[in-house]
Every structure is written in structure tokens, then in C-alpha cells.
Amino acid sequence: MSNDKTLGEILRKQGISRRGFLKFCAATASMMALPPSMVPAIAAALEKARRPSVIWLSFQECTGCTESLTRSHSPTVEGLIFDAISLDYHHTLQAASGTAAEAAREAAMEENYGKYILVVDGSIPTANPGYSTIAGISNKDMLMDTAMGAAAIISVGTCAAFGGIPHAKPNPTGAVAVSDLIKDKPIINVPGCPPIPVVITGVLAHFLTFGAIPELDALGRPVAFYGKSIHDRCYRRPFYDKGLFAETFDDEGAKKGWCLYKLGCKGPTTYNACATTKWNEGTSFPIESGHPCLGCSEPDFWDGGGFYKAISTPTGDIGRTATYAIGAGAAAGIALGAMNRAKHSRAEKAHEKVTIDDLDKEK
Amino acid sequence: MSETEFLLWVRGPGLQGATIIFVLGMAVRILEILVLGRKPDLAEARGSAVAGGLRTIITRSVPDKGTFKRSTFTVVAGYIFHFGLFITILLFAPHILLIDEVLGVSWPALPTPVVDATTVVTIIALVAVLIHRLKDPVLRFLSRFQDYLVWFVTILPLVTGYIAFHRIGFSPPLLIAIHIFSVELLMVAFPFTKLAHAFTLFVARYYNGAISGYRGVNS
Numbered sequence: 001m002s003n004d005k006t007l008g009e010i011l012r013k014q015g016i017s018r019r020g021f022l023k024f025c026a027a028t029a030s031m032m033a034l035p036p037s038m039v040p041a042i043a044a045a046l047e048k049a050r051r052p053s054v055i056w057l058s059f060q061e062c063t064g065c066t067e068s069l070t071r072s073h074s075p076t077v078e079g080l081i082f083d084a085i086s087l088d089y090h091h092t093l094q095a096a097s098g099t100a101a102e103a104a105r106e107a108a109m110e111e112n113y114g115k116y117i118l119v120v121d122g123s124i125p126t127a128n129p130g131y132s133t134i135a136g137i138s139n140k141d142m143l144m145d146t147a148m149g150a151a152a153i154i155s156v157g158t159c160a161a162f163g164g165i166p167h168a169k170p171n172p173t174g175a176v177a178v179s180d181l182i183k184d185k186p187i188i189n190v191p192g193c194p195p196i197p198v199v200i201t202g203v204l205a206h207f208l209t210f211g212a213i214p215e216l217d218a219l220g221r222p223v224a225f226y227g228k229s230i231h232d233r234c235y236r237r238p239f240y241d242k243g244l245f246a247e248t249f250d251d252e253g254a255k256k257g258w259c260l261y262k263l264g265c266k267g268p269t270t271y272n273a274c275a276t277t278k279w280n281e282g283t284s285f286p287i288e289s290g291h292p293c294l295g296c297s298e299p300d301f302w303d304g305g306g307f308y309k310a311i312s313t314p315t316g317d318i319g320r321t322a323t324y325a326i327g328a329g330a331a332a333g334i335a336l337g338a339m340n341r342a343k344h345s346r347a348e349k350a351h352e353k354v355t356i357d358d359l360d361k362e363k
Numbered sequence: 364m365s366e367t368e369f370l371l372w373v374r375g376p377g378l379q380g381a382t383i384i385f386v387l388g389m390a391v392r393i394l395e396i397l398v399l400g401r402k403p404d405l406a407e408a409r410g411s412a413v414a415g416g417l418r419t420i421i422t423r424s425v426p427d428k429g430t431f432k433r434s435t436f437t438v439v440a441g442y443i444f445h446f447g448l449f450i451t452i453l454l455f456a457p458h459i460l461l462i463d464e465v466l467g468v469s470w471p472a473l474p475t476p477v478v479d480a481t482t483v484v485t486i487i488a489l490v491a492v493l494i495h496r497l498k499d500p501v502l503r504f505l506s507r508f509q510d511y512l513v514w515f516v517t518i519l520p521l522v523t524g525y526i527a528f529h530r531i532g533f534s535p536p537l538l539i540a541i542h543i544f545s546v547e548l549l550m551v552a553f554p555f556t557k558l559a560h561a562f563t564l565f566v567a568r569y570y571n572g573a574i575s576g577y578r579g580v581n582s
Contacts, residue, residue, distance in 0.1 A: 311539065312543070
């Protein structure tokens with residue numbers, strides 16, 4: 001695919017109707033909470049957009065992010081938008097390998113220096129450069145080198161955004177997030193394990209339309225997708241408010257679809273679009289299929305005190321601690337009380353009665 | 364320390380430590396009082412000590428007309444924030460889940476919006492109580508550092524809980540961690556301050572009533 005065709009031309013060539021294209025623009029606008037009046041602007045901008053060069057680097061990752069993007073939604077307009085960007089380097093998807101692949105990356109960098117979008121999935125090991133290499137180049141070196149000419153960096157998946165599973169304790173590879181290493185480039189975090197495909201295309205569409213990165217929250221995530229917690233948008237929320245909870249995965253509450261808070265749902269502390277955008281072409285999301293949210297789009301979700309423990313409950317056995325403390329306290333209290341009584345009776349014994357004679361003597 | 368590490372600390376070692384201080388401290392305090400015992404009353408009983416004790420537990424919990432007239436504000440605000448604390452602590456769904464997990468007992472919760480509104484009312488009552496303490500010259504004169512400390516550690520969990528529930532300002536894990544930490548402060552302060560009255564007041568009322576009951580008089 002040549003780089004000089006506009007997105008509009010490419011989409012029409014692939015049989016996407018004007019109507020389908022506008023539907024995508026409208027969906028994107030509503031997802032990003034933009035007013036409907038922005039739809040024509042998005043359409044016009046995307047229509048005219050040149051296929052931007054995208055370099056996709058995969059480091060310590062499981063390819064789940066790529067799987068999520070390529071398999072779950074195809075073939076949809078989102079998928080074709082992806083075809084329509086110039087994905088110049090991607091380990092999993094490119095046909096070339098070894099020196100040829102690296103040459104493609106270097107060529108794309110040179111040709112679009114300062115303009116290409118760098119997408120990263122996976123964390124970067126810092127303990128030893130040999131833990132993860134591509135064509136003999138350490139992950140860190142490749143990231144620093146490629147980031148230099150990027151217009152913006154999109155950290156796809158929790159590993160690239162926050163360190164993810166490789167970063168989990170005890171973090172043997174010294175894994176870090178992209179934002180830990182790169183401070184001088186705009187970075188958009190698109191966390192999730194994996195992230196929702198439409199969120200990635202939404203972020204890319206935003207970048208193509210406005211030429212700027214979307215509004216981000218404190219963790220560098222686009223507010224449009226990560227602005228509300230799963231809990232706030234959860235269809236099981238009324239059960240939480242009524243105090244109706246599933247206690248196990250097969251009890252009456254679970255069958256009736258009650259709240260999964262007690263089974264460890266991390267919905268209240270997790271910010272993502274799962275509850276509204278859903279997965280598998282809008283079929284459902286984890287809570288809808290009866291499993292609590294793991295909180296995969298939050299930092300350190302792997303070390304959050306257990307997937308199946310409610311978020312506010314103690315991690316240790318408080319009942320046992322309290323029992324021991326009562327025992328020790330009772331023993332100490334009784335001992336102190338006995339000491340007080342002993343002191344009292346000693347004082348009583350030491351008490352000498354004063355007679356009139358004694359008083360007379362003192363004169 | 365990251366937010367998650369802080370949350371794990373307050374749910375783990377922090378809570379363990381606070382529980383030990385709270386439970387051990389209160390056990391010592393209560394038993395020290397009980398072990399002291401009472402001198403045997405050699406006079407002939409003119410009424411039931413037990414009945415008098417139990418009656419006084421109830422009668423002292425209801426303000427008599429004179430007290431109500433003299434200190435209407437203290438009585439009303441005091442009742443509001445004590446009932447408010449009861450509702451917010453014991454009838455909020457996540458709190459009941461915690462108690463169930465630790466003690467294995469549970470009861471029905473109030474709807475979340477009711478608890479939410481109660482929290483606001485309780486906070487207002489506590490603020491009013493503090494203003495009253497500062498404005499009344501006698502009360503201010505009698506107040507020591509401990510009185511302000513006790514007020515602070517009592518209102519803190521309410522405020523942090525309210526903020527955590529509405530997710531104002533910080534990320535939810537940090538807000539929950541701050542809320543749990545504020546409760547741990549309250550637990551640590553409990554055995555060493557006037558807060559211990561929550562456990563000793565009924566014992567004291569029983570003793571007072573029992574003494575009078577034995578003598579055949581109402582207290």
C-alpha cells in the first residue's frame with residue numbers, strides 16, 4: 001500500500017461505503033464524548049488523512065494485545081482503519097524477519113522522522129539487557145532509538161503502560177513501563193490486559209483528526225475511555241446498592257446475577273470502558289459473564305492482594321490476630337488488676353492504727 | 364511507596380498492628396476495671412442490684428427533662444452524631460462484608476444513599492459540636508488536647524469515607540487506603556483516650572444503678 005493515498009480513498013477502495021464510514025466517525029465521536037457537531041470534522045479529517053507511519057515494538061509481552069486487536073473484531077471498519085495506517089514494523093504481523101525487518105524499521109524511521117507514531121506493547125527489562133533482545137538489540141536500546149523520532153508514543157497494554165505482569169513481584173527482569181524511560185515525548189497509555197480494540201482505534205482516530213493527543217488522566221490514559229470506573233457503569237450496580245451479593249460462583253446470588261464485589265471484583269477501583277464498549281463486538285464483558293473484574297487496566301493489578309478477595313478486606317487473618325490480642329490483653333489486664341489488688345492489700349496491711357496515745361507522744 | 368503498596372500495607376501490616384493495639388488495649392482497660400471489683404456491701408439489701416443496674420443503663424441513655432432544657436444543643440447534636448456513627452459504621456454494606464469476613468456474622472445493610480446522607484448529617488453534627496466547644500467559654504476552658512484529638516480521629520474516617528465513596532481528588536485505591544488508614548488511627552487512639560467510653564459506659568451505668576438498686580432507690 002502506498003503512503004500517498006488518503007484514508008478516504010483507501011477505505012472506498014476496500015468497499016467501505018460513505019454511510020459505514022460516517023457511522024464509524026459518529027461512534028468514535030460519541031465514545032470520546034465529543035459533540036455530534038464534531039462528526040463531520042472527524043470525517044473530513046480522517047478522509048484527508050495520509051496514512052501515518054506506525055512502528056509497533058513488542059517487548060516483554062504475550063502478544064495478547066496484538067491478538068485482541070487483530071482477531072476479535074475483524075472484519076470491521078476499525079480493522080480496516082488499521083489496515084489503512086502504514087504499519088511499517090510489527091514483529092507478529094510483518095512477513096519479513098531478521099535483518100530485513102530491522103531495515104524496514106530503520107527506513108520507516110528515516111522517511112517519517114518526527115512524524116511517525118510509535119506503538120509499544122510489553123515492558124522493558126532493565127536488570128540485564130540480555131533478558132529480551134530483538135535482532136541482537138536490547139529492548140531498551142531499541143525503544144530509546146525509535147522513540148527519538150516519534151511524534152507520539154502509544155503504550156498499548158498494561159505491560160507497556162505500567163509494567164504489567166513482568167513488573168509483578170518480585171520483578172526478576174527489572175521490568176519498567178515506557179513512561180519510566182521516556183520523559184520528553186507525549187505518551188498515551190492504553191492499558192488493559194489486553195486493552196479494548198476500539199479504544200486503540202479511537203485513540204489513533206483522535207490523533208489523526210486533531211493532530212494532537214487526547215485529554216489524559218493522571219495515569220496518562222485518555223479520559224474519554226478511562227474516565228469512569230467499571231463500577232459506575234456496571235449493570236450489576238443496583239445489586240451493590242441494595243447489598244445483594246453473590247457469595248460463591250454457583251450460589252443463588254450468582255445465578256440471579258447479583259454483584260460480584262464479595263468475590264473480589266475490582267470494578268470500584270478500575271477505570272476502563274469495558275462496561276459500556278464491551279468485548280467481542282459488543283457481546284459482553286467479564287462481569288456480564290459472571291466473573292469479577294480483575295482491574296487489569298490499573299497499575300500493579302497483579303499484586304493487588306488477590307483477585308478473589310474484596311478490595312477493602314484485610315489481607316491477613318484479622319480474626320486470629322484479634323483472638324490472640326484478646327488473650328494477651330485479658331492476661332495483662334488480670335495481671336495488672338491482681339497487682340493493683342496486691343498493692344491495695346499491702347497498703348492495708350502496712351496501715352498502722354493511730355491511737356490517742358500516739359498522738360499524745362508526738363507533742 | 365506506590366498507591367497499591369500503601370493499600371496493601373493498610374490492609375495488611377497496618378491493620379494487624381492497629382487491631383493488636385485496639386483489642387489488647389481495650390481488653391486490658393476493661394479487665395483492669397472489672398478485676399478491681401467492689402467491696403462487699405454488708406448492709407441488708409433493700410432492692411435488686413441487678414434490676415437497678417439494668418434499669419439505669421436504659422434511663423441514663425434517655426435525657427431527663429432538666430438536662431434537655433439546660434443543654435438542648437449538646438443532647439441533640441450528641442444523639443445525632445452517635446446514631447450517625449452507628450448507621451455509617453454498622454449499616455453500610457461494605458462494612459458489613461468486612462465484619463462478616465472477620466467475625467463471621469452479618470446483618471442487612473441500609474441502602475447506600477441513606478448511609479451517604481447520614482454521613483453528611485453526622486459530619487455536620489460533629490463540626491457543630493466542635494464549634495460549640497470552641498465558642499462556649501466553660502467548655503473551652505475544660506477542653507484538653509485529648510478532646511480535640513478524639514474529635515479529629517472520629518471525624519476523619521467519616522470525611523475520608525465520604526471522599527472515597529464519591530471518589531473526589533485522588534485515585535480510588537489511594538482514597539480507600541487513606542480511609543482504612545484513618546480508621547486505624549482511630550483504633551490506635553481508642554484504648555488511650557476518652558474514646559474507650561464506648562466500652563466502659565454501660566459498665567459504669569450498671570455499677571451506678573446497682574449501688575442504688577441495692578439500697579432500694581432509683582438512680
